Amino acid sequence: MPRVADAPAPSRLHPLSLLIAVAIMLVCTLYPPLMVAPDGKADHGLAMALFTAMSVAFVRGVGFVPRARAWRWLFSGWTCFASLAVAGWVKFLH
Template identity: 40%
Template sequence: MSIVSVNKACMSGEKNSDWLLLIIALSIMLLIVAYPPVFINALGRVQYAPLLLLLWAMSAGFVRGIGFIPRQLLVRLVLSRMACYFTLATFIEIFFIHRLANY
């Protein structure tokens, strides 16, 4: 990608940002900072799988929320819109399955 094509993309007014993903990423960030016991199980240990999924969703939300699209295919797939939605949905499913199974 040359400087000329980057200039054209910037001058065309094309907006690649996604406000919903940015709001999701900010919400996840606030959840992690404000209430970290979400990731602690009944035995007092950290649940790493749900934490990993939530951090992945947050990362993808920030990357796509500000409008950055990676060049490499693998990174583009890992930090895509669908990856954010999928990891967030998987976190919610795992979170509620574990919470309901413990009661």
């Protein structure tokens, strides 16, 4: 049987990514003051970085790997790490 070059790899769960996504979801849901700026208003930059990391981690965590290279890069662990780093940097600045 000939092998198809674009055949997707079998999907498998990524427990660490899934754990990160669930942790971000629970922390942001149970403790929303985490995403408040010092002036008492919502910190939209921090929220965007955290929710981007959460979304990427959920997609990666359930084992979905897109075929297109750009989407694969966007939903990679590196993007999740970069988003978490941005969130930490934004929180540190406040």
